[in-house]
């Protein structure tokens with residue numbers, strides 16, 4: 077049986093950082109598991125940049141400013157102690173990435189270039205042309221090669237194993253052989269990324285962002301925190317949801333309605349297009365709703381205009397953006413405005429991390445980091461450039477803590493993990509043998525439509541009640557779902573089947589959190605409760621699962637320096 | 646309704662076969678759209694990989710009519726038009742171990758990638774705490790090659806790799822190596838250079854397949870020749886022995902291929918030691934070898950040299966035409982090549 081001191085699941089920025097730190101310690105046996113080859117992880121999609129107060133582009137920038145921007149951006153739902161820790165440790169983390177070899181864009185002085193980004197009071201977003209995520213991910217992979225990190229490539233986490241109130245290992249499928257394998261581990265770090273695919277086509281996320289880690293945590297009795305906070309990025313391509321980076325607005329792009337008006341001046345008179353994502357997304361949806369968009373229904377959109385930036389600036393600063401617009405929308409931003417619409421971009425909520433200094437959860441031995449986790453530093457709304465930052469810093473924090481803890485723990489018993497393997501083997505056989513029932517794609521499409529129309533940018537009680545009911549139906553139907561491929565070798569149909577199961581579990585938590593949060597805050601915009609309600613809702617939603625029942629509770633937000641005030645941009 | 650037929654190479658771990666699927670034509674779609682459509686509406690057992698669906702994760706490379714490409718960014722209509730046919734052949738990448746259908750194994754490639762030590766070895770003046778410094782000009786030198794997404798298109802079509810992969814590495818491995826050799830923060834370009842030489846940098850056949858297939862517009866072939874030039878400039882040829890220099894001359898004599906590395910050769914000694922001037926002239930004729938560099942002293946009879954080069958060029962023409970014909974046949978969709986099963 078495979079046995080590791082530390083098992084990291086997910087090889088995005090966060091997972092690789094965790095594995096690198098853990099494996100730098102002597103005498104520990106570390107493995108990194110991923111359902112995709114490491115450089116395919118969602119982190120590669122990040123275009124715009126990563127925040128850290130380096131003071132390169134603006135010497136007056138301070139940690140306090142970054143902290144306040146993040147607190148304010150979070151609509152005061154972020155835990156301020158965690159945010160302080162985050163902002164304070166970001167500069168050293170970026171410098172270390174520079175030392176690892178990340179090819180950052182540079183200023184004349186030779187220091188890392190920084191650009192302005194939405195919701196921030198100083199240009200502090202470190203970038204590499206418009207591919208920061210890709211170069212960070214590849215650089216971390218290079219470091220893994222250098223350090224001989226043991227990677228289980230194309231292994232799918234199926235479940236966590238819990239015994240005597242601690243995690244003792246996992247059950248996973250080696251996709252290349254189809255074998256369902258028991259793995260023992262003293263500590264497990266979940267770094268499995270977001271769950272944006274519950275909105276399927278209306279998301280910027282890659283196919284792999286299916287909330288697997290969040291769902292596995294739920295099944296293992298670990299709670300999700302603030303799942304209702306789903307960020308909609310204002311500028312997904314109208315047709316596909318493919319992201320036009322925030323850099324478009326950072327570099328000075330305009331948002332126009334069908335009157336040719338820069339409508340953001342009515343919603344955020346000072347920051348205009350550079351207001352936070354939630355505000356800009358909501359503004360766009362209002363424009364569309366009130367008839368000032370182009371097109372109709374799901375096809376409606378507004379325009380992102382870059383033309384005034386000029387050919388040279390577009391070619392130099394936004395070359396990938398231009399390529400994407402040409403390839404996927406048939407439009408060259410040098411000559412024409414780009415049709416865009418908000419698209420699900422990021423899960424602020426996630427696995428309930430109860431100690432940001434370790435990324436530990438309530439389950440002993442289990443750590444969570446990156447987009448699958450909720451510390452919470454992003455609160456009700458994440459600032460652009462704060463996720464890749466979160467990922468590279470807290471990956472290290474989790475890896476280090478998991479390594480320390482592993483030194484004091486023994487392996488659990490093999491019996492429990494073997495039992496769970498047998499259950500999954502049986503479930504595999506009976507599932508792939510089914511020939512009659514709904515298809516995976518049909519359930520998935522109903523889920524995503526339900527989520528977009530009822531739990532999207534704007535929300536209200538009646539619609540969310542409907543969504544709750546539909547999701548329960550879908551969960552029931554899922555049990556009869558047809559996979560359509562009985563083979564064991566690289567069975568992507570079965571992988572997609574398990575991913576859909578995870579999306580359903582997480583979606584149910586999203587709706588439950590949203591329905592019960594009777595206020596508007598950050599990305600969570602209720603038409604029936606238009607204002608923020610600090611008296612009743614300055615608190616984190618905590619949702620856990622017991623059997624098929626979900627349990628809801630709340631936990632206070634940590635406020636240190638900044639008393640909640642109204643957010644204006 | 647216009648129908649589009651896809652002939653897809655299937656593989657179940659043992660057997661390999663071609664399966665046909667037909668979809669209704671829809672305008673403005675991609676090859677990835679077609680694959681997803683087939684999986685979701687016709688045959689859930691068809692396997693391929695894709696994640697980002699916008700040309701940044703490198704997961705979706707397949708061969709369309711014998712040309713490696715990213716399924717997600719390849720417009721279906723463009724392919725139908727290019728091949729003037731409503732039938733397309735989809736196959737897995739070549740030069741990879743096949744797992745199932747269009748899914749190939751990247752794990753062995755990771756090991757081969759590591760051969761050239763593709764990670765930054767920071768100069769001693771830098772440290773973890775304060776990071777590095779680099780000028781914008783120096784950043785530009787590594788910016789382009791950092792675009793590689795490890796999609797494998799170059800490796801799939803590399804003629805050298807198809808012929809013999811035991812003394813050569815995937816083109817992207819050299820591209821990665823060149824990215825570190827060119828990185829002003831790195832202290833040890835020589836280590837990567839000598840590794841590149843030892844892993845076949847002289848064996849590239851200059852077929853340019855890697856250049857034309859790279860979805861990110863990179864030029865592994867050029868990177869390979871840069872590595873060679875740099876190796877010579879760094880004195881690596883003299884240094885690590887006449888063995889390489891000689892191997893490289895042998896290569897020229899065997900294959901008649903040019904050798905851009907020579908551009909950097911500034912010593913009379915090596916020029917004389919070539920001993921076989923026509924070969925050197927052939928190199929010049931391809932514009933890859935600058936006579937001014939071959940002869941460190943100013944050349945008096947420039948005109949004469951040019952005339953000779955012209956003559957050599959003429960003699961090359963016939964061969965080029967033959968080559969072009971061959972590669973045309975190679976990419977013709979109507980010619981079905983026998984397929985290798987899993988390697």
Ligand SMILES: Cc1cc2nc3c(=O)[nH]c(=O)nc-3n(C[C@H](O)[C@H](O)[C@H](O)COP(=O)(O)OP(=O)(O)OC[C@H]3O[C@@H](n4cnc5c(N)ncnc54)[C@H](O)[C@@H]3O)c2cc1C
Pocket residue numbers: 085086087088089090091109110111112114117118119120121122123124125126127209231232233234267268269270280281282284285288289319321421422445446447448460461462463464465467
């Ligand atoms: C288009 C786009 C643009 C973005 N731009 C920016 C930006 O400019 N700045 C910024 O700060 N943030 C940006 N983000 C957000 C940021 O990129 C992500 O939040 C972050 O990279 C997530 O990293 P991660 O390490 O948590 O996980 P990911 O990179 O998502 O990786 C998840 C890993 O988990 C693995 N995994 C998942 N499930 C399983 C399973 N069941 N078994 C085994 N392995 C599994 C996957 O294989 C993968 O390796 C962007 C996101 C997108 C989608």
Ligand code: SF4
Pocket residue numbers: 799802803804805806816848849850851852853854855856865866869
């Ligand atoms: S030019 Fe060289 S590296 Fe490129 S495909 Fe041809 S043989 Fe391979």
Ligand code: SF4
Pocket residue numbers: 792793794795796797798799800816817820858859860861862863865
């Ligand atoms: S060099 Fe180009 S073709 Fe080759 S792996 Fe990199 S991106 Fe793909």
Ligand code: FES
Pocket residue numbers: 694695696697698699700701702703704705706715716717718
């Ligand atoms: S799906 Fe990511 S490159 Fe095509």
